[in-house]
Amino acid sequence: MKTKAFLLTGLFLLIAFMIACNALSPNRGFQFLTNYQKNPDGTVTFTLSVRNESLKEIELISSSSQLYDIEVYENPGVLVWNWAHDKSFLALMTSITLQPGEERVFRETWDVRSNDGQPVVPGNYRVRTHLVTKPSASYSFDITL
Numbered sequence: 001m002k003t004k005a006f007l008l009t010g011l012f013l014l015i016a017f018m019i020a021c022n023a024l025s026p027n028r029g030f031q032f033l034t035n036y037q038k039n040p041d042g043t044v045t046f047t048l049s050v051r052n053e054s055l056k057e058i059e060l061i062s063s064s065s066q067l068y069d070i071e072v073y074e075n076p077g078v079l080v081w082n083w084a085h086d087k088s089f090l091a092l093m094t095s096i097t098l099q100p101g102e103e104r105v106f107r108e109t110w111d112v113r114s115n116d117g118q119p120v121v122p123g124n125y126r127v128r129t130h131l132v133t134k135p136s137a138s139y140s141f142d143i144t145l
Contacts, residue, residue, distance in 0.1 A: 028135045029052065029056075030050055030051060030052050030053060030060075030135075030137070031049075031050070031051045031053050032049070032129075032138070033048075033049050033051075033139060034046055034047065034129040034141070035049075036141075042112055043109050043111050043112060044109070044110045044112060044143070044145075045107060045108070045109045046083075046108050046110065046127070047106070048107075048108075048129050049105045049106075050103065050104050051102070052098035052099060052100055052101060052103075053101075054100060055100050056100060057099050058098045059095050059097045059098075060096050060097075060131060060134070060135065061094070061095045061133055061134050062094045062095070062132055062134075063091075064089040064092065066132055067094065067106070068083075068129065068130065068132060068133075069084045069130055070083040070108060070127065070129050071083075071128045071129075072110070072125050072126070072127050073125060073126040073128065074126075075124065075126065080120060080125065081113070082115065083108050083110070085115045086115075095133075096133075112145060120145060122145050125142070125143050125144075125145060127140065127141055127142070
């Protein structure tokens with residue numbers, strides 16, 4: 001009985017320590033969010049932000065010059081458009097370092113056309129934005145066009 005209590009206490013302390021060190025946090029001390037704005041010209045602007053919420057600097061490392069992507073899906077999960085579709089990226093290790101409290105913002109405007117250049121039909125879509133870095137993060141939400 002004492003052994004079980006001792007083990008449970010030890011496990012509890014280990015979990016508390018890991019949480020305090022952000023070891024169990026999926027984003028390891030940073031916040032990743034995306035907002036969007038429908039523009040008067042019919043385009044949509046996505047604003048991706050990553051903010052260091054820890055007390056130490058964080059380095060986000062990518063195996064190429066691409067740091068993020070934006071994907072728009074029809075239901076159920078058919079890719080309509082993604083930001084990186086027609087882009088070329090250098091096969092060059094890229095990193096960004098965020099100091100405690102620092103935020104990095106990326107803005108991209110979508111012309112509301114599919115990857116094959118066709119206008120997207122009005123309706124409901126699922127947007128997924130994600131950092132293609134290590135550590136990574138993603139954010140998803142619904143949008144009506």
